[in-house]
Amino acid sequence: DTGVSQNPRHKITKRGQNVTFRCDPISEHNRLYWYRQTLGQGPEFLTYFQNEAQLEKSRLLSDRFSAERPKGSFSTLEIQRTEQGDSAMYLCASAKTDSSGYTFGSGTRLTVV
């Protein structure tokens, strides 16, 4: 297992378009997290899954954002009707229950033009 994989690494889209990102966590990790990071800031929590259940969502996750983890393995994050303010790095992390730390992926950098 090579860690947490995120695709694509970079995405440029026009304002108003929909985009979808994918995260493949470490196989035995039942917890999966999405974070967003803008330039010069620390990552901000978006949402969290335990297996296939989405257990927590941040206020940052507007109704244009939706995340799924249908079989408790990979996860997708979709942004509808993208806005320039959505431009950021979207990070995925996974962890075992009661684990000491997360493993982050390298992120998907979204640029909305």
Add this chain to the structure above:
Amino acid sequence: DAKTTQPTSMDCAEGRAANLPCNHSTISGNEYVYWYRQIHSQGPQYIIHGLKNNETNEMASLIITEDRKSSTLILPHATLRDTAVYYCIVRVWNNAGNMLTFGGGTRLMVKP
């Protein structure tokens, strides 16, 4: 989770020890201190964590004061590859999500 205060930036000479401070004066008894770092264009990487005892692993040492209101991450022999943003995070260990709350971190520049 308790808030943390870190210097915005620090410099360190290559080969010397880098000592990164963190204040967490409102830490609760059941909150752990975690350190992550983020190298440019990568996701954050776990370094070390502790509750009240000092901890050491292959990457770093964590020194927590007796009153637990502050801690120091020590990179014993900094290399150029240790240039990164270092985040100090305190959080409760539980089963209900365990999400990390990142602050601004300390930008460490290791110079030749």
